[in-house]
Amino acid sequence: MIRFEHISKIYQVGDDEIRAADDVSFNISKGEFVAIVGQSGSGKSTCMNIIGCLDVPTLGSYYLNGTDVSTMNDNKLAEIRNKTLGFIFQQYNLIPKLTVAENVEMPLLYGGYSNQERRAAALESLRRVGLEHKANSFPPQLSGGQQQRVSIARALVSNPSVILADEPTGALDSRTGREVLEFLQELNSEGNTIVLITHDNSIARKAHRIIRLFDGKIIYDGPADSDQAVVNPDIPHGEHIKKEENNI
Amino acid sequence: MSFLQCFLLAIKGISTSKMRAFLTMLGIIIGVASVIVITGLGNGMQNYMTDMFEGMGTRTLNINLTGRGSNRTISVDRMYEIAEENKEVISYISPKVTVQGQVRCLNENMRTSVTGVGEDYLLINSWEILSGRFIQYFDIAERKKVCVVGSYYASNDVFGTSPVGQTLKINGEAYTIVGIIEEIADSTQNSTDDMVLIPYSNAVKFSRNATISSYVASASSDESVTQARVAIENELYKVFLNDDLYSVISMTEILDTMNEMMDIVVGILAGIAGISLLVGGIGIMNIMLVSVTERTREIGIRKALGAKQRDIKSQFIIEAGTTSALGGVIGIAFGMLVASMIGPVFDITALPKIDSILLAFSISVGVGVLFGFLPANKAAKLNPIDALRNE
Numbered sequence: 001m002i003r004f005e006h007i008s009k010i011y012q013v014g015d016d017e018i019r020a021a022d023d024v025s026f027n028i029s030k031g032e033f034v035a036i037v038g039q040s041g042s043g044k045s046t047c048m049n050i051i052g053c054l055d056v057p058t059l060g061s062y063y064l065n066g067t068d069v070s071t072m073n074d075n076k077l078a079e080i081r082n083k084t085l086g087f088i089f090q091q092y093n094l095i096p097k098l099t100v101a102e103n104v105e106m107p108l109l110y111g112g113y114s115n116q117e118r119r120a121a122a123l124e125s126l127r128r129v130g131l132e133h134k135a136n137s138f139p140p141q142l143s144g145g146q147q148q149r150v151s152i153a154r155a156l157v158s159n160p161s162v163i164l165a166d167e168p169t170g171a172l173d174s175r176t177g178r179e180v181l182e183f184l185q186e187l188n189s190e191g192n193t194i195v196l197i198t199h200d201n202s203i204a205r206k207a208h209r210i211i212r213l214f215d216g217k218i219i220y221d222g223p224a225d226s227d228q229a230v231v232n233p234d235i236p237h238g239e240h241i242k243k244e245e246n247n248i
Numbered sequence: 249m250s251f252l253q254c255f256l257l258a259i260k261g262i263s264t265s266k267m268r269a270f271l272t273m274l275g276i277i278i279g280v281a282s283v284i285v286i287t288g289l290g291n292g293m294q295n296y297m298t299d300m301f302e303g304m305g306t307r308t309l310n311i312n313l314t315g316r317g318s319n320r321t322i323s324v325d326r327m328y329e330i331a332e333e334n335k336e337v338i339s340y341i342s343p344k345v346t347v348q349g350q351v352r353c354l355n356e357n358m359r360t361s362v363t364g365v366g367e368d369y370l371l372i373n374s375w376e377i378l379s380g381r382f383i384q385y386f387d388i389a390e391r392k393k394v395c396v397v398g399s400y401y402a403s404n405d406v407f408g409t410s411p412v413g414q415t416l417k418i419n420g421e422a423y424t425i426v427g428i429i430e431e432i433a434d435s436t437q438n439s440t441d442d443m444v445l446i447p448y449s450n451a452v453k454f455s456r457n458a459t460i461s462s463y464v465a466s467a468s469s470d471e472s473v474t475q476a477r478v479a480i481e482n483e484l485y486k487v488f489l490n491d492d493l494y495s496v497i498s499m500t501e502i503l504d505t506m507n508e509m510m511d512i513v514v515g516i517l518a519g520i521a522g523i524s525l526l527v528g529g530i531g532i533m534n535i536m537l538v539s540v541t542e543r544t545r546e547i548g549i550r551k552a553l554g555a556k557q558r559d560i561k562s563q564f565i566i567e568a569g570t571t572s573a574l575g576g577v578i579g580i581a582f583g584m585l586v587a588s589m590i591g592p593v594f595d596i597t598a599l600p601k602i603d604s605i606l607l608a609f610s611i612s613v614g615v616g617v618l619f620g621f622l623p624a625n626k627a628a629k630l631n632p633i634d635a636l637r638n639e
Contacts, residue, residue: 054552054633075556082554093549093636097264109253110554154553 001161001193002028002051007060007070009046009216020046021057022216028195030161033188035196035207035224043216045166048197052085052164053077065161082111086155090167092147094139100150101126101135107158125153129183145176152183163187166197181206201230251566258567262574272535273575275528276615280576280608282521284583285590287604290514292587292596294507301503305373306470307339309477310497311463313484322487324448324460331465334479337472341465342366345451349419351444353406359437360400362418362444364451370429372466378402380412380427387426388447395423398441399431418446419454473500522611528575529615536568536623547627548635561628568620569613576612580605 009021021043028034038044049055050062053069056077062070069080086107087093094103104122113121126132129149131142139147148168155163165184169177185206188194196207204210210229212220220228262269313322324343331341345364350357370382378399387394395418401411411425423446433439452458467476477496484494540547547560584600591598600608 049633052552075558078551078554078556081552087552089636093545093552095546095549097260106550107553110550110556110559 001030001032001065002026002195003063004047004050005061005063007047007050007057007062009043009050009055010058019216021050023060024213024216024218025060026211026218026221028162028193030193031188031191032209033185033194033196033207034209034211035198035204036211036213037198037201037204038213039199041215042213044197044199044213046216047213048164048166048195051162051195052087053080078110082107082158084161086158086160086163088148088151088155088163088165088168090170092139092144092151092171094147094150094154096138096140099136099138100131100142103139103150104154104157106154111158121157122153125157126150128156129153143176144172145179148172148176148180149183152180156187161193163192163194164197165194167199168196169198169200169203177203205230251562254563254566255570257563258570261567262571268535269571269574272532272571273528273578275531276525276572276575276612277528277579277582279522279525279528280579280612281583281586282524283518283608284580284600284605285587285598286517286521287514287608288584288587288598288600289590289594289596290510290517291601291604292591292594292598294510296596297506297510298503301499304499305466306500306503307467307473308372308499309465309467309473309480310495310499311465311480311484312495312497313461313463313488314493314495321459322484326487327463330480330483333483334476335468337468337476337479339466339468340368340372341463342369342372343448343460344369344462344464345448345455345460346462347418347446347451347454349454352417353401354416356406358406358416360442360444362395362446362451364448364454365445366448369445369464372464375432376430378428378430379410380425382427382429383445383447388449391449391453392447393421393423393450394426394447396427396429396445397425398429398443399435400437400439400442401425402428403435403441404437416444418444467498470500473498477501525611525615528612529572529619532568532572532616533619533622536564536620537626539567540564540623540627543627544630544635544638547630548632548638551630551632552636557628560630561624564624564627565617565620568623569616572616572619573609573613575616576609579612580608583608 004024004026007021007024008019011018011020024043024047036044036047046055050057053064054077056072057070060070061068064080065084069077072080101119101122104125105118108118108121123132123135126135129152131146131149131153134142134146134150139150142150168180168184172180181203184194184196194207196204198204205224207224209222210220210224211218212229222229327341327343331338342365347362347364349362351360351362352358365383367383367385367388370377380396382396383394386392395416397411401407402409407414411428414425415422416425417423431441433441435441448460452460465476465480467473477498480496481491484496485491488494550560587598587600
């Protein structure tokens with residue numbers, strides 16, 4: 001489903017070359033729940049942007065559903081994003097002037113669906129996250145957790161092949177954060193492919209597989225429950241886990 | 249995304265910040281309003297002039313002969329022949345001889361001017377006879393002492409309501425009134441209704457040199473006025489061999505010339521007023537640029553969710569166009585209000601033509617679209633990653 005082949009993203013800053021992603025290769029199959037973990041500067045955001053078709057790699061190829069999207073232009077990428085990807089952002093990224101239902105409808109608006117189809121799909125999607133009754137409210141009237149659920153509803157509405165969640169709990173308190181993660185697990189158990197991007201090991205462990213990045217390179221790719229998965233190269237092993245468990 | 253959806257989105261955007269939208273539109277409102285006022289006044293002025301000239305007969309040609317010397321004159325018969333030779337373009341012709349003389353009715357001196365005319369003078373002016381008859385060919389041929397009077401004579405207390413059959417004196421000669429012409433103006437003294445018409449053959453006798461130097465003719469249709477003028481001019485040239493010695497003036501052509509001049513003046517003024525539309529457009533561009541910066545995040549979200557460049561571009565262009573079109577509508581309404589208030593000051597009905605209203609509206613839409621283009625392009629070109637990162 002998602003195939004990274006020797007992907008590199010190189011930024012030119014003055015005379016220096018910065019390799020935000022350095023020869024990254026991995027496969028994600030349908031139905032997987034993968035967490036891409038790393039500290040800031042590890043290259044996880046770069047990988048997320050490429051997976052999300054918001055950016056294209058400098059070198060290497062990215063196959064999404066068997067098509068090479070690494071050489072596509074802006075408008076083609078927009079179409080791919082619209083049809084195959086669902087985004088969940090840390091800051092929810094809802095448009096405050098539009099109602100909840102209008103926000104949820106938006107991917108379908110750009111997908112060329114009719115008014116009735118959009119409305120029906122949006123309400124169905126809101127029903128899945130349990131916020132059907134808030135359809136005509138405006139995002140600022142909702143709590144953070146509710147707003148994140150609206151954004152999940154928006155990600156689900158176009159029935160995407162991949163749901164891409166970028167620090168989905170980053171702006172939430174731990175309880176609502178847990179709820180959101182449980183919801184993602186539930187979606188996964190229904191067969192959705194989910195890619196979670198986070199810096200937080202304890203959140204990453206809710207996934208089934210962890211891809212750990214450090215300095216633009218993959219340093220771990222394997223099951224989430226392995227001890228190796230949460231080893232941070234900078235911090236001694238045990239201390240790191242303890243610290244994050246205290247946080248939760 | 250369809251046009252309708254973009255349009256609804258734009259209306260929504262405008263209605264959420266009404267004050268700002270109004271200030272954005274203000275330049276367009278003022279620009280459109282001033283164009284509407286100017287074209288409205290211009291149109292009112294033209295209508296006023298047209299009415300005035302139509303009262304004088306739009307098909308009428310006034311012929312004046314200033315030629316001197318016996319071998320450089322043209323006889324009445326020749327003039328009638330010219331009309332007959334060009335009867336497809338000239339319907340009627342009549343001499344018009346102004347009589348220097350005094351009209352006396354029952355020992356009362358009148359200030360009425362007396363004119364000697366031919367039998368077709370009534371038709372040339374498209375007047376109707378109220379009672380009695382008009383001057384006829386045999387009156388002219390036999391120099392009958394008859395006259396036709398304007399409706400002033402039926403309304404003043406000299407003859408009472410039925411002057412037909414009564415007598416008045418012109419320079420001491422008694423003339424019998426044979427007909428009254430219907431009311432043309434308002435039947436008061438010194439108006440067009442205050443007139444006495446006599447056969448031109450009699451009128452010539454009153455004038456010193458016994459030549460007829462003016463004629464009126466009517467063209468067969470509004471379209472043939474120019475042809476009729478040229479036909480008469482050609483014949484006159486053959487006689488006078490100098491086009492300074494005669495003139496043939498058509499009211500329609502004068503009106504056309506005046507309207508053309510008026511159009512130019514109104515056009516220039518409206519053009520100057522239109523510059524404020526340009527300023528209004530720049531105002532819209534300015535606000536739209538600010539709006540794009542403010543809504544960077546929204547643009548980022550939309551792009552991330554699959555909006556293509558042209559979706560974003562049309563959203564902003566339609567928003568700019570809608571803002572400016574709304575300004576145009578308000579400006580048109582405001583301009584018509586102002587024009588209808590200024591009109592009475594100049595004694596005219598100042599109302600712009602429907603096509604200048606449509607033009608003003610489409611220019612205001614065009615200005616919005618044109619000046620919305622740059623901000624819209626800027627929005628469409630935003631990188632979604634950068635736009636999403638924007639706080």
